[in-house]
Amino acid sequence: MESCMRSGDVAQDGGPAIIARALERRDATAVVDREGQWRYGDLVAASAAVAARLLGGAADLNEARVALAIPAGGLHVAAQWGCWRAGGVVVPLSASATVSELERLLEDVSPIVIMVPGTPRAEVTEAARLCGVPLLYLDREAIATVPEDSPPFPRVDPSRRAMVLFTSGTTSRPKGVVFTHQSLTAQVESLVEAWCWTADDRIPLFLPLHHVHAIVNVMTCCLWAGGLLEAFERFDLTTITERVIARRYTVFMAVPTIYHRLIEHIESLGDAAKGCLTAGFRDLRLMVSGSAALPASVHEHWAGLTGQSLLERYGMTETGMVLSNPYDGPRRPGAVGVPLPGVEVRLVDDAGAPVQGEGIAGEIEVRGPTVFREYWNDHDASGAAFHDGWFRTGDVAVMESGAYRILGRKSMDIIKSGGYKLSALEIEAALLEHPVIAECAVVGVPDEAWGEVVAAAVVPRVDATAAGDTDGLSLEVLRDWCRSRLSPYRIPRRLLVCDSLPRNPMGKVVKPTLVDIFTRSLAAS
Ligand code: MCA
Ligand code: AMP
Numbered sequence: 001m002e003s004c005m006r007s008g009d010v011a012q013d014g015g016p017a018i019i020a021r022a023l024e025r026r027d028a029t030a031v032v033d034r035e036g037q038w039r040y041g042d043l044v045a046a047s048a049a050v051a052a053r054l055l056g057g058a059a060d061l062n063e064a065r066v067a068l069a070i071p072a073g074g075l076h077v078a079a080q081w082g083c084w085r086a087g088g089v090v091v092p093l094s095a096s097a098t099v100s101e102l103e104r105l106l107e108d109v110s111p112i113v114i115m116v117p118g119t120p121r122a123e124v125t126e127a128a129r130l131c132g133v134p135l136l137y138l139d140r141e142a143i144a145t146v147p148e149d150s151p152p153f154p155r156v157d158p159s160r161r162a163m164v165l166f167t168s169g170t171t172s173r174p175k176g177v178v179f180t181h182q183s184l185t186a187q188v189e190s191l192v193e194a195w196c197w198t199a200d201d202r203i204p205l206f207l208p209l210h211h212v213h214a215i216v217n218v219m220t221c222c223l224w225a226g227g228l229l230e231a232f233e234r235f236d237l238t239t240i241t242e243r244v245i246a247r248r249y250t251v252f253m254a255v256p257t258i259y260h261r262l263i264e265h266i267e268s269l270g271d272a273a274k275g276c277l278t279a280g281f282r283d284l285r286l287m288v289s290g291s292a293a294l295p296a297s298v299h300e301h302w303a304g305l306t307g308q309s310l311l312e313r314y315g316m317t318e319t320g321m322v323l324s325n326p327y328d329g330p331r332r333p334g335a336v337g338v339p340l341p342g343v344e345v346r347l348v349d350d351a352g353a354p355v356q357g358e359g360i361a362g363e364i365e366v367r368g369p370t371v372f373r374e375y376w377n378d379h380d381a382s383g384a385a386f387h388d389g390w391f392r393t394g395d396v397a398v399m400e401s402g403a404y405r406i407l408g409r410k411s412m413d414i415i416k417s418g419g420y421k422l423s424a425l426e427i428e429a430a431l432l433e434h435p436v437i438a439e440c441a442v443v444g445v446p447d448e449a450w451g452e453v454v455a456a457a458v459v460p461r462v463d464a465t466a467a468g469d470t471d472g473l474s475l476e477v478l479r480d481w482c483r484s485r486l487s488p489y490r491i492p493r494r495l496l497v498c499d500s501l502p503r504n505p506m507g508k509v510v511k512p513t514l515v516d517i518f519t520r521s522l523a524a525s
Pocket of ligand 2: 167212289290291292293294312313314315316317318336393395406409416419420421
């Protein structure tokens, strides 16, 4: 790596702040992944090589989008930092997206290139071909040196766009959430302060790298603080628990579904193994839960097993982290605490007027430097998302004994499954492409392990019913049909084939009634 340090080691004026910080710890190990270790100096040098390749002699990418489809690890970090150093906007792609999902996203952001590892996912290669986007192959060898004639990197003002993350919501297409360098920095600084990150911290990364939880809370906070990130491509219970026993980590962040799985696993162990693993968890300095509601029962069960009081926090893609239980001080099960440093929160009633006081519920609105800048290519949605400069989250909360408690979402079209936010409308749009489905409605049904699971009620076409063509509408066959259209976590897990959907006098599907029907049929089964 020495040869690239000449141009790679300069934290150029106006370069991303994380590069300058990394250079202060250039000899410390930053990332451990399947292929080995990366020191901070290695990441800076490799990012310089990526930047030089992306620029290809140009002075500045000027916010051109650069898609990123590299698994978690040092190469991923180098690619992200390299894009930023070249003045580009990173667009991380989901590692489980289908070709059609990728195509829609690529068409939306028109990236100049997709950064991929030596062997990319077939879906990425195919979507790139269909959209005419070139692939930039990166491996550790390929970014070992910066070309000799590489010009200096551009000065990137913190107010420039840095990243677009796609989030599903109350529309039938995911929206691109645009962050600037300064909004990302504000998110990281807020969490580093609140949760006391230091260079002594070590954390496993196993959550998907196309969401704030993994990108900001885990990866960037750790590297900002100078800590050690151990990167995995997915959550593997055996590997992670072995490392917890080996005291590899100081901090652990996960979604409630993972804590639920860990509890089931621990409870299945014999006394000696159970004691060993719970002692490993007990020794961590911080365990955080977020991305979905943590049931109080899980909080209490976990505390009983490990002595750890999980720190539950609340956030959203558009805002980063918003509310957090205290780092020092009692963490109340079912509550999400108070605003994080730099974040302003208020509750408003249905008319948009602020409400205050214990026990009065309202929609959460958020303001501050962590909040996103706009939805990509969607001026109307960007405008509608804000109210007097406050971002409208669509989540309802109440203040109780000085801490917020989340009551739920305003829209039933949003489903939270295993921490992923899913749009019922997106799933309905896919199901309506099925030749035999005339109407459908998708809801989230409460589930102990996943929080909610996707359930679909479908009405077959009359002609198909008459012709006896509805055999394809079993859950198993429909799930198979969905595989090429929807990411696995969006595919319905419950199915109801019916003659008509429950509708109100305006013709709108009454989703609460559907949830009741699914819940009752589950209870009866
Ligand atoms: C996997 N499957 C799922 C989910 N995950 N189905 C529904 N909901 C899910 N979340 C599917 C798999 O594709 C597979 O389908 C089957 O379930 C069993 O998979 P399994 O191996 O058990 O699951 P896994 O691969 O271990 O994944 C579980 C997981 C994962 C680790 C909990 O869902 C996950 O990483 N969730 C976290 C998502 C996240 O980070 N969200 C943050 C966004 P089949 O049987 O058909 O093959 S929210 C955010 O960023 C905000 C800002 C915030 O507040 O944090
Ligand atoms: P996403 O937009 O994918 O980032 O998901 C954000 C959504 O997750 C929020 O709007 C909430 O509905 C939900 N969420 C995140 N953290 C929590 C939490 N601690 N309790 C309840 N809901 C949460």
